Amino acid sequence: xxxxxxxxxxxxxxxxxxxxxxxxxxxxxxxxxxxxxxxxxxxxxxxxxxxxxxxxxxxxxxxxxxxxxxxxxxxxxxxxxxxxxxxxxxxxxxxxxxxxxxxxxxxxxxxxxxxxxxxxxxxxxxxxxxxxxxxxxxxxxxxxxxxxxxxxxxxxxxxxxxxxxxxxxxxxxxxxxxxxxxxxxxxxxxxxxxxxxxxxxxxxxxxxxxxxxxxxxxxxxxxxxxxxxxxxxxxxxxxxxxxxxxxxxxxxxxxxxxxxxxxxxxxxxxxxxxxxxxxxxxxxxxxxxxxxxxxxxxxxxxxxxxxxxxxxxxxxxx
Amino acid sequence: xxxxxxxxxxxxxxxxxxxxxxxxxxxxxxxxxxxxxxxxxxxxxxxxxxxxxxxxxxxxxxxxxxxxxxxxxxxxxxxxxxxxxxxxxxxxxxxxxxxxxxxxxxxxxxxxxxxxxxxxxxxxxxxxxxxxxxxxxxxxxxxxxxxxxxxxxxxxxxxxxxxxxxxxxxxxxxxxxxxxxxxxxxxxxxxxxxxxxxxxxxxxxxxxxxxxxxxxxxxxxxxxxxxxxxxxxxxxxxxxxxxxxxxxxxxxxxxxxxxxxxxxxxxxxxxxxxxxxxxxxxxxxxxxxxxxxxxxxxxxxxxxxxxxxxxxxxxxxx
Numbered sequence: 001x002x003x004x005x006x007x008x009x010x011x012x013x014x015x016x017x018x019x020x021x022x023x024x025x026x027x028x029x030x031x032x033x034x035x036x037x038x039x040x041x042x043x044x045x046x047x048x049x050x051x052x053x054x055x056x057x058x059x060x061x062x063x064x065x066x067x068x069x070x071x072x073x074x075x076x077x078x079x080x081x082x083x084x085x086x087x088x089x090x091x092x093x094x095x096x097x098x099x100x101x102x103x104x105x106x107x108x109x110x111x112x113x114x115x116x117x118x119x120x121x122x123x124x125x126x127x128x129x130x131x132x133x134x135x136x137x138x139x140x141x142x143x144x145x146x147x148x149x150x151x152x153x154x155x156x157x158x159x160x161x162x163x164x165x166x167x168x169x170x171x172x173x174x175x176x177x178x179x180x181x182x183x184x185x186x187x188x189x190x191x192x193x194x195x196x197x198x199x200x201x202x203x204x205x206x207x208x209x210x211x212x213x214x215x216x217x218x219x220x221x222x223x224x225x226x227x228x229x230x231x232x233x234x235x236x237x238x239x240x241x242x243x244x245x246x247x248x249x250x251x252x253x254x255x256x257x258x259x260x261x262x263x264x265x266x267x268x269x270x271x272x273x274x275x276x277x278x279x280x281x282x283x284x285x286x287x288x289x290x291x292x293x294x295x296x297x298x299x300x301x302x303x304x305x306x307x308x309x310x311x312x313x314x315x316x317x318x
Numbered sequence: 319x320x321x322x323x324x325x326x327x328x329x330x331x332x333x334x335x336x337x338x339x340x341x342x343x344x345x346x347x348x349x350x351x352x353x354x355x356x357x358x359x360x361x362x363x364x365x366x367x368x369x370x371x372x373x374x375x376x377x378x379x380x381x382x383x384x385x386x387x388x389x390x391x392x393x394x395x396x397x398x399x400x401x402x403x404x405x406x407x408x409x410x411x412x413x414x415x416x417x418x419x420x421x422x423x424x425x426x427x428x429x430x431x432x433x434x435x436x437x438x439x440x441x442x443x444x445x446x447x448x449x450x451x452x453x454x455x456x457x458x459x460x461x462x463x464x465x466x467x468x469x470x471x472x473x474x475x476x477x478x479x480x481x482x483x484x485x486x487x488x489x490x491x492x493x494x495x496x497x498x499x500x501x502x503x504x505x506x507x508x509x510x511x512x513x514x515x516x517x518x519x520x521x522x523x524x525x526x527x528x529x530x531x532x533x534x535x536x537x538x539x540x541x542x543x544x545x546x547x548x549x550x551x552x553x554x555x556x557x558x559x560x561x562x563x564x565x566x567x568x569x570x571x572x573x574x575x576x577x578x579x580x581x582x583x584x585x586x587x588x589x590x591x592x593x594x595x596x597x598x599x600x601x602x603x604x605x606x607x608x609x610x611x612x613x614x615x616x617x618x619x620x621x622x623x624x625x626x627x628x629x630x631x632x633x634x635x636x
Contacts, residue, residue: 005481005483005486005514005516006516007480007481007486007487007488007516007517007518007521008487009518009520010518010520010521010523010524011520012519012520012523162325163323163325165323168323168325169325169326170325196323197630198323198324198325198596199325199596200325200327200328200592200593200595200596200597201330201555201593201596201597202327202328202329202330202596202597202598203325203328203596205328205330206328227548227626228626228630229589229592229626229627229630230545230551230586230589230592230593230625230626230627231551231589231592231593231596233548233549233551233552234551234552234554234555234593236552237519237552237555237556238555268548271547271548271549274518274547274548274549275518275519275548275549275552277518278516278517278518278519278520278521278549279518279519279520280520307548308545308546308547308548309547309548312515312546312547
């Protein structure tokens with residue numbers, strides 16, 4: 001068993017006692033991988049993540065196979081995951097759905113939880129979804145309403161909350177307006193994404209505080225930070241201080257935004273867990289087991305993990 | 319000129335308005351480089367750092383040349399730096415001195431500021447200095463006293479403040495005792511080092527608060543974090559919240575602790591400046607110019623910068 005060397009935890013009374021990690025490595029992390037990962041490897045990856053104690057593992061996306069060939073095996077993957085749901089009580093395996101057609105496929109495969117991926121800016125909405133941000137919201141509304149009617153909770157991702165590569169800074173009022181729309185149409189959780197990683201802690205606090213001032217309970221908010229400029233963990237700390245208790249992260253730091261200038265992307269789950277456990281914040285995650293899983297996945301992909309913790313614990317080529 | 323894409327700053331009233339960066343790239347960053355960097359390159363590096371607005375640039379070490387061959391050119395470097403001191407008002411170019419012999423050499427070359435490198439743990443003191451932590455303090459006392467008598471201020475580095483690779487967690491009382499000794503013998507600034515990068519924000523707050531409770535003015539404290547587990551910037555944020563206004567960092571993330579398991583080491587100055595400027599905290603640093611300097615230095619060393627910001631702005635091979 002891997003020896004961690006994590007010092008004794010020291011609590012900060014202003015931070016939450018427990019954080020739920022929304023693990024995105026199997027979906028967001030893999031979706032931009034050019035070489036196709038076999039479905040057996042994906043099943044084992046998700047099983048190992050569950051085994052390491054993660055209880056929310058985003059599994060795949062019912063996007064059109066032409067858009068994201070890496071996730072074209074969603075139909076094949078879903079029945080393989082049913083056994084995991086039985087084995088790990090409390091395990092949640094949400095899937096992304098881009099539109100009603102995607103929802104139909106997800107429901108046909110008994111998805112118990114789905115997510116939609118909206119944008120706070122028009123330019124990114126047009127590039128990613130081929131319509132304005134408002135038009136994208138109109139497209140998501142029947143998805144959210146039908147899923148909700150079917151008893152399937154919906155997470156709303158809101159991307160480009162702090163900056164957009166084409167538009168630059170994004171006004172808080174615009175982000176809050178789109179976020180409120182997602183919640184009003186029935187999303188049970190709103191994940192605020194810094195898709196290009198430009199945010200710093202003051203912006204994070206300002207945005208979360210503006211949402212709570214608008215009447216959104218803080219436990220409906222999640223944060224999704226990218227480490228493009230190394231800011232993800234400092235931003236997470238600011239979000240926790242503002243009361244957020246759901247944090248998105250990607251095992252081994254897999255994935256990233258194809259529009260960001262650097263390959264560095266998602267906050268690595270291991271770096272997040274190191275901080276949380278050091279702060280005495282419960283996650284339910286076994287960091288040694290998670291790190292070994294990311295080392296194993298890095299070998300499957302044939303390149304080192306960008307997670308600092310994974311490299312520190314397994315060696316720089318892990 | 320490099321376009322940064324940093325969003326408009328958002329201040330946090332609990333954080334300081336200004337931070338002084340103690341730039342260690344030219345000394346701590348280069349000291350473990352195996353291929354010798356020509357003195358002309360070092361002069362240009364330090365000049366470019368000053369030109370980017372850094373005003374405390376640790377320049378070299380008067381350690382015995384056999385110990386650190388990379389810095390064996392200290393005598394050659396010093397006269398070349400005199401012109402910089404004249405060109406940039408307020409520029410400080412401290413140098414490390416390991417013992418009295420080193421101090422003699424530094425004073426002979428008109429060093430206006432020096433630093434000693436102590437350890438909070440016995441094991442690291444024995445490995446690094448061949449004596450116990452207390453014996454090392456006894457060795458530093460005449461160095462600090464003689465420098466002070468000569469009108470040369472002394473910075474005290476205290477390493478392994480949060481964990482030691484051989485001893486594990488380090489008791490706060492032990493760290494504070496050694497830190498107070500350095501201040502009591504005359505050091506004007508105490509840099510608290512997380513040499514192996516294991517700390518998390520709760521530990522940082524606890525240690526700084528214990529120093530201030532012991533009567534140390536917070537403006538005598540600096541922090542020196544390593545990014546081994548990705549924690550450096552979150553820890554910096556915690557230190558700023560506890561009132562610290564002096565932060566050590568290394569341009570481009572150069573250097574690291576040879577005893578840490580990973581090559582990842584010092585907090586990159588660019589990642590730090592990104593956060594500080596995003597928080598509206600003044601540093602005097604021109605981030606574009608600094609980033610270009612680190613890109614230039616990476617080319618001199620023949621390998622990419624580990625700084626996330628440098629890679630995001632210049633491309634992953636910068």
